[in-house]
Amino acid sequence: MNSLLQEMGIAAKAAANSLRKASTKQKNEGLLAMEAALYAHQDAILTANANDIAAAEANGLPTPMIERLTLNPQRIKGMADSFKEIAQLPDPIGYVEEMTKSADGLMIGKQRVPLGVIGIIYESRPNVTADASALCFKSGNAVILRGGKEALESNKAIMTALQDGLMNAGFAKETLQLIPDPSRELASEFMKLNDYLDCLIPRGGAGLIQNVLKNATVPVIETGVGNCHLYIDKDAELEMATRILVNAKCSRPSVCNSIETLVVHEAVAETFLPVFAEALAPYKVELRGDAKTCSILPEAVPATEEDFAAEFSDFILAVKVISSYDEAIAHIQKYSTGHSEVIVTDHYQTAQNFLNDIDAAAVYINASSRFTDGGCFGFGGEIGISTQKLHARGPMGLKELTSYKYIIYGEGQIRS
Template structure:
C-alpha cells in the first residue's frame, strides 16, 4: 500500500542535482529496463486506484469550494476509467520503439572518418502545467522512455492528485533499474518558486509548459531555460459551400462537444455566405441540443435567434467550454484570411467535397495540424500513433504538433577514426 503521508520537500537545487544524477543513469539504460519499469508503474496505478481517487476527491472538493470554472473541474477529475487509461498509456509507451536506440544516418567522409548521428536524451525535462493530473503520468512515462528524468510542477488545484500519482509511480519503480530520483515533484505552489523554476538553468535542460494561454505566455516571458512552446488551441472548422452538410454537422458536434475543455476542441465555426441560410439552422440546432452558446456576427444573429453578438475578442478566444464563435464569410479566401488572423496555429479543418479547395486549404493553412473532412479532436499523440504526447507544439523549431518520444530527444555526432589529423 502506498504511504499517503507527505514528507519534507526537497529544495529545487537538490531536486536538480538528484535529477541530473538520475539522467546520467537513464541515458545508458537498456530498452528492456525502461519498458519493464513502465509496466510496473502501470500495475501500480491499477493497484492503487482507491488511494488515487481518494486524494483526487480532496482536490475536487476544494475546487468546488473555490468555485473554479466547470471546465477546470472537468480537467481535474479522475475516475476509474481515466486511471485505467493512464495505465493503458504506460503500456502503450512501453511497446513503442526506443527513440534513443536510433542511428539518424552514418557516412564516411573524405578523410576516412566514420560519422554517425545518434539520438540522445535531452537530459532533465521540466514540465509546468495546470489542472490535468493525467499530465503527471503521461509526461513521466514519455520522459523516462526517452531516457530523460523529469521535474514536475503542477497547479495548486491538483496538488493532492499529483502527489498521490507520483508516490504511486515511484512505488512502481521499486525493484526496477530506474532510479526513483528520475521523477521529481514540486509541491510548493508559490509563484516565487515557479519563477525560480523557469530560470533553473543549472537543473533543467528544457522546460515544457502545458496549460492555458496565460501560463504559456508567462513561461515564454520569464524563462531563461530553453522552452518548447505548447500553444493554445483556437481551432477552426470551415464549412465550405460544397460541404456535405451531414458530415459537417457530425464533425462540428464532435469537435466542439465531445470534450470541450481540451486544446484540440473547436472554438470557431466559419461558414460560407452562399449556404448560410440553409446550413446555419441545421448546425446551430445541433449545437443547441448539446447546450453550446453561439457568439455570432450580425449575419449569424440574423439567422440564429439564440446567438449572442460576437466581438473581435470572441474570435481569438479559447473557450474550453460549451461556447463557440461563429462567423459567416464571403468565400474561401475570406475564410483563409480569418484563420490566418485568429488561429493559434494548433489545428484547423475544412469540410468540403471540392478536391481543389481541399488541396488549397492544406497548402494555405500553416497550422501544426490541418484537416480535410475530419475532426480536430484527432490532434493527439495517441491518435497519431505516438503512444502519447508531452503536449501539442505550435512552434516550428525542434518539434511541432503532437510531441511524442522522438521530440524528447536530441542527437550527437559520433566520429570514429584510425588516427586521422586535420591538415
Template sequence: METLIELGEKAKKASRYLAQASSKEKNAALQLMSEALLENASTILAANQQDLAAANENNIAETLVDRLVLNDERLQAMADGLMQIAELPDPIGLVSGMWKNEAGLTIGKQSVPLGVIGIIYESRPNVTTDAGALCFKSGNAVILRGGKEAIHSNKALVTVLQQALAKTNFPTTAIQLVEDTTRETSRDMMRLNRYLDVLIPRGGTRLIQTVMETATVPVIETGTGNCHVYIDKDAQLKMATDIIVNAKCSRPSVCNAAETLLIHEDVAAEFLPVIEAALAEYHVELRADETALSILKKSQPATEEDWETEFLDFILAVKVVSSLDEAITHINQYSTGHSEAIVTDNYFAGQQFHREVDSSTVYINASTRFTDGFEFGFGAEIGISTQKLHARGPMGLAELTSSKYIVFGEGQIR
C-alpha cells in the same frame, strides 16, 4: 519539502543513469508503473476527491473541473497509455545516417536524451503520468510542477510511480514532483538553468505567456488551442454537423476543441439552422458576425476579442465567409497554430486548405479533437507544440530527444 536545487541535483544524477538504460529495462519499469496505477486506484481516487472538493469550494467552472476529474475509466486510460509507450520503438541510440567525408572519416548522427526536462502544467492530473512516462522512455529525468488545484492527485500519482521504480534498478528520482505550488517556486523553476535542459509549459494562455516571458531555461512552447472548423460550400451537411458537435462539445475544456466556426456564404442559410439546433442540445452559446446573426435564431454579436479567444467552454464564435481564401486568411490571422479543419467534398479545396493554413495540424473532413498523442499512436503526449523549432504538433518520444555526432577515424588529422 525538497527545494528545487535538491530536486535538480537528483534529477541530473538520475538522467545519467537513464541515458544508459536499455529498452528492455525501461519497458519493464513502465509495465510496473502501469500495473501500480490500477493496483493503487483507491488511493489515487481518494486523493483526487480532495482536489475536487477544493475545486467546488473555490467555485471553479464545471468545464475546468472536468479536466481535474479522475475515475476508473480515466485511470485505466492512463495505465493503457503507459503500456502503449512501453510498446513503442525506443528512439534513443538510433542512427539516422552514416557517411564518409573527404578525409575518410565515418560520421553518424545518433539520437540522445535531452537530459532533464521540466514540465509546468495546470489542472489535468493525467499529464503527470503521460509526461513522466514519455520522459522516462526517452531516457530523460523529469521534474513535474502541476497546479495547486491538482496537488493531492499529483502527489499520489508520483508516489505510485516512484514505488514502482523502487522495484527496479532505476533511481526513483527519475520522476519527481515539485510539491510547493506557490507562484514564486514556479518562477524559480523557470530559471533553473543549471539543472533543467528544457522547460515545457502545458496549460492556458496565461501560463504559457508567463513561462515564455520569464524563463531563462530553453522553452518548447505548447500552445493554446484557438481551433477552427471551416464548412465549405461543397460540404456534406450531416458530416459537417457531426464534426462541429464533436469538435466543440465532446470535451470543450481541452486545447483541441473548436472555438470558431467558419461557414461559406453559399450554404450558410441552409447549414446554420441545422448546426444551431444540434449545438442547442449542449447549450452552446453562439457569438456571431453580422451575417450569421441574421440567420441564427439565438446568438449574440461577436467582438474582435472573440475571434482570438480560446473559450474552453460551451461557447463558439461563428462567422460567414465569402470564399475559401477568406476562411484561410481569417484562420491564419487569429489561429494560435494548433489545429484547423475543413469539411468539404471538393478535393482541390481540401488541398488548398491543407497547403495554405499555417497550423501544426490540419484536418480534411475530421474533428480537431484527434490532435492528441494517444490518437496519433504516440501512447501519450508531452503537449502540442505550436512553435516551429525542434518540435511541432503532438510531442511524443522522438520530440524528446536531441542528437550527437559520432565520428570514426583511422588516425586522420586536419
C-alpha cells in the same frame, strides 16, 4: 536559489545520467512496473482526487476546469494503459539516423540521445503527471513536474505510485519528481533553473504559457493554446460537417484540440446554420456570431473581436459567415494560434489549397480536430501539442523528447 529546487535538480541530473545508459528492456520493465503501481495505488489516487475536487468546487472553479481535474477508474486505466502502450513503442535512444563517409574517410553518424532533464509546468489535469512521466522515462529523460495547486493532492498520489513502481524496477525514484509546493514564487525560480533543466515545457492555458515564455531563462517549447477553426466550404457535405462540428466542439470542450470558431461560406449559411444550431442545442452551446450569423440565428449573441481570438475551453462557439474561400483563409490566418485547423469540403482542389494556405501544426480535411493527440497519432501519448516550429511541432511523442549527437569513427585520421 531555492534549496528544494537545487536538491531536486542535483538528484535529477544524477538520475538522468543513469537513465540514459539503461537498456530498452530495462526501461520497458520500469514502464510496466509503473503501470502496475497505478492500479495498486488506485484507491489512494481517487481519494486524493476527491479532496481536490471538493476544494475546487468550494473555491468556485469553473465546470470545464473541474472536468479536467476529475479522475475515475476509467481515466486511471487510461493512464496505466499509456505506460503499457509506450513500452511497446520503438525506443528512439541510440538509433543512428544516418551514417555517411567523409572525404577524409571518417564514418560520421547522427545518433538519437535524451534531452537530459525536462521541466514541465501544467495546470489542472492530473493525468499529465502520468503521461509526461511515461514519455520522458522511455525517451531517457529525468523530469521535474510542477502541477497546479488545484490538483496537488492528486498529483502527489500519482507520483507516489510511479516512484514506487520505479524503485520496484531498480530505478532511482528521483528519475521522476514532483515539486510539492505549487506557489508562484517557486514556479518563477523553477523557470530559471538553467543549471539543471535542459528545457521547460508549459502545458495549459494561454495565461500560463505566456507567463513561462516571458519569464523563463531555460529554453522553452511552447505548447497548447488552441484557437482552432472549422471552415465549412460552399462544397461541403453538410451532414458530415454537422457530425464533425458536434464532435470537435462538444465531445470535450475543455481541451486544446476542440473547435472554438466556426467559419461558414455564405453559399451554405442559410441552410447550414439552423441545422448545426439544432445539433448543438442539447449541449447548450452559446453561439456568438457576426451580423450575418445573428440575422439567421436569433439565439446567437453578437460576437466581439475578442471572441474570435478566444480559446473558450467551454461550451461557447464563435461563428463567422464569409463570402469567399480567400476571406475564410484571411480570417483563420488572423486569429489562428497554429494548433489545428479543419476544412469540410468535397472539392479536391479547395482541400489541397487549404493544406497549402494554412500554417498550423495539424491541418485536417473532412475530420475532427479532436484527433490532434499523441495517442491518436500512434505516439502512445504526448507531452503536449507544440505550436512552435523550432525543435518540435504538433503532438510531442518520444522522438520529440530527444536530441542527437554526432558519432565519428576513424582510423587514425588527422586534419591537415
